[in-house]
Ligand code: NDP
């Protein structure tokens with residue numbers, strides 16, 4: 276009954292004490308020293324190499340070391356029968372809301388313009404709206420999107436969300452489908468993407484979408500890098516259709532040093548840190564998931580492979 280932890284070497288060192296505390300009596304295997312594969316029942320993984328999970332003949336549960344599970348689903352040999360659990364951790368959710376609030380305020384308060392003016396020692400005021408006069412549209416209105424929305428609402432912003440189902444969320448206008456996306460984009464001066472990576476969301480942040488935003492809108496992408504068509508963003512920044520962008524996720528990570536985003540005056544790059552997995556709280560969540568599984572209770576946040584998130 277062993278539990279495998281697979282991630283980078285630095286993550287193994289960071290997680291080891293918390294996993295040992297969560298399961299003092301279990302046989303824990305830390306990648307790459309995994310021992311007898313047949314003994315492994317559970318696997319906690321981040322970007323597992325293709326074929327690894329299929330090579331564990333008695334695997335019962337796959338647990339993602341993040342909220343997203345695209346890093347698992349990309350494996351063509353992924354065992355079809357094994358449930359996949361994604362991470363929903365209030366600690367991480369709050370971290371994402373902090374990030375979104377910081378970046379929305381940066382765009383709302385015209386921080387890009389004032390930073391550029393400081394470089395040029397230029398003293399010049401810009402007309403400033405109040406938060407209540409600004410709509411923030413959130414693509415992906417799930418765990419992270421809804422908490423970010425509540426945080427922004429507390430700051431006074433008008434917030435609306437777009438999701439697959441369009442399910443009602445008290446206190447917010449919600450949209451779904453192509454017509455709903457159109458309606459949301461039309462009113463979003465700041466657009467935040469917190470979408471999971473699926474075939475439907477790949478490339479969704481493209482020229483056509485930017486054209487439907489109010490002119491000069493700001494963009495924040497903390498979902499996944501492959502959702503953004505990078506050349507379309509650069510063109511939209513050049514034309515002024517998008518005034519500035521804050522990007523936390525990229526098609527290629529780490530973002531190559533030669534990438535134009537690093538030096539663009541109206542792009543802020545953060546290195547996929549909007550909401551990092553937090554080992555102390557996450558370890559307790561994984562322990563509960565495995566305990567529920569072993570007791571025959573329903574396990575929370577098992578993903579729907581059909582939907583892809
Ligand atoms: P959830 O599953 O709780 O929410 C996903 C939301 O996206 C849901 O509202 C869902 O709709 C909506 N959605 C999915 N597909 C579509 C679609 N095709 N069209 C419209 N809406 C869609 O996920 P989380 O909020 O926990 O996480 C979201 C993503 O954030 C993760 O998958 C990951 O990619 C990213 N992330 C990034 C981090 C970072 O540090 N940058 C950290 C953590 C996560 P519905 O409500 O109808 O199901």
Ligand code: OXD
Pocket residue numbers: 340341342343344550551552
């Ligand atoms: C996640 C992430 O999916 O950090 O949790 O991107």
